Amino acid sequence: MALEIFDSKTGTLREFRPADPEIVRMYVCGPTVYTDAHIGHARSYVSFDVMRRYLELRGHRVRMVINITDLDDVIDQKAARLGEKPEVLAARYGERFLEDLRTLNVRPSYANPRVSENVPAMIGIIEKLNEEGYVYEVDGNHYFRTTLLGGYGQLTHERPEDLLADEPIMEGRENPFDFLIWKKSKEGMVSWDSSLGAGRPGWHIQCYGIMRGVLGDSIDIHGGGEDLKFPHHESNILISLAHKGKDAIGYHVHNGFMTRGKEKMSKSLGNFVPLRDVFERFGGSVVRFYLLRSHYRETIDYDEDDIEKAQQDLDLILGFEKDLKEVEKDGKPRGFVEEEIARHRKTFMDSMDNDFDTPGAITALLDFAGCAKTSPDDLRTTEARLALGVLSEADSVLGLTGAD
Ligand SMILES: [Zn+2]
Numbered sequence: 001m002a003l004e005i006f007d008s009k010t011g012t013l014r015e016f017r018p019a020d021p022e023i024v025r026m027y028v029c030g031p032t033v034y035t036d037a038h039i040g041h042a043r044s045y046v047s048f049d050v051m052r053r054y055l056e057l058r059g060h061r062v063r064m065v066i067n068i069t070d071l072d073d074v075i076d077q078k079a080a081r082l083g084e085k086p087e088v089l090a091a092r093y094g095e096r097f098l099e100d101l102r103t104l105n106v107r108p109s110y111a112n113p114r115v116s117e118n119v120p121a122m123i124g125i126i127e128k129l130n131e132e133g134y135v136y137e138v139d140g141n142h143y144f145r146t147t148l149l150g151g152y153g154q155l156t157h158e159r160p161e162d163l164l165a166d167e168p169i170m171e172g173r174e175n176p177f178d179f180l181i182w183k184k185s186k187e188g189m190v191s192w193d194s195s196l197g198a199g200r201p202g203w204h205i206q207c208y209g210i211m212r213g214v215l216g217d218s219i220d221i222h223g224g225g226e227d228l229k230f231p232h233h234e235s236n237i238l239i240s241l242a243h244k245g246k247d248a249i250g251y252h253v254h255n256g257f258m259t260r261g262k263e264k265m266s267k268s269l270g271n272f273v274p275l276r277d278v279f280e281r282f283g284g285s286v287v288r289f290y291l292l293r294s295h296y297r298e299t300i301d302y303d304e305d306d307i308e309k310a311q312q313d314l315d316l317i318l319g320f321e322k323d324l325k326e327v328e329k330d331g332k333p334r335g336f337v338e339e340e341i342a343r344h345r346k347t348f349m350d351s352m353d354n355d356f357d358t359p360g361a362i363t364a365l366l367d368f369a370g371c372a373k374t375s376p377d378d379l380r381t382t383e384a385r386l387a388l389g390v391l392s393e394a395d396s397v398l399g400l401t402g403a404d
Helices: 039-057 073-082 086-103 119-131 203-215 226-244 275-282 284-292 304-325 335-353 358-370 381-398
Strands: 004-007 012-015 023-028 061-066 135-138 141-144 179-184 199-201 219-225 249-255 258-260
Touching (some): 004 249, 023 039, 039 061, 039 086, 039 249, 061 203, 119 135, 119 141, 119 203, 119 226, 141 226, 203 219, 219 226, 275 284, 275 304, 284 358, 284 381, 304 358, 358 381
Parallel strands (some): 023 061, 219 249
Antiparallel strands (some): 135 141, 141 179
């Protein structure tokens, strides 16, 4: 079966064909590091880690990049409150974020580039866009003209005015949705020199500059949470059209929201679930397994009872694996047992081929663990070894044990 991935831009499942058959390039939008991650962040990175792992199981080499946004007003504001340098605060939370990824068994990235380390490449792109008329200045700040090149709506298929809850800010902009591409320097702000004056790049050009700089002209999968579609990823598409005449992205992939009490987790509602609090109670592998029991595009309503159920199911699978290791009965593998093992493996793989259907894949594993015909008591060592092979393959994708 071919792997099919849901592309948010076309709104359809599309067979996965990387631009370069040798190497799959994935870029996932990383966090702005001014505070610790919450459970919604974990969901995004675990979802894309499983995609990457499954592509690797299918024989692809994958370059996975998760950036770290270490230049932003919120970082400056918090650093000023704490009386420390923004770069020190951002470095600390950046390290804590990478620790969280390890706790979640997220495979190490090809790169975790910091925005602050890639500004010269962004400046080169901004200067080119400025020369070509895509950028204009208002009071030292520079904005990108979002009404050109088809404008917003190419990813969400909605008008920007229907996507914003609040009135957009004008500040002298030609169009209220035009985004800041170069912010002029002010006191206390880490800044760079450019032909547009001293300043620093805005958020959308940061990600675009890094992905092109680190991964090149074609990125197979650009990933992030649903909330990044607009304006962030819509803006990335417009920048790419202006810069290179085409969208650099093969597949636009977005994970669903996490809610709590059916309400979107947000700063204003104060209902974020800090990831480290969850780790203290359950441990990284269980949190990961809990998240994967829902399809990555579904909304998950955070519920600790569900994490406890996840723990029980995970124990069941790991117990099955342990039992298989203890089988000591000699004899050749029997055809009907081999068929049974192959059937479970196929269900697992077919589920993953269907837009990374991890709930389906996990159900296949639980069926396998509970299947009478393959109960370890009835098995021979040769058969147990085959079954362990299937489990270890599944583990390499789902990252259940942290073993690689
Ligand atoms: Zn981004």
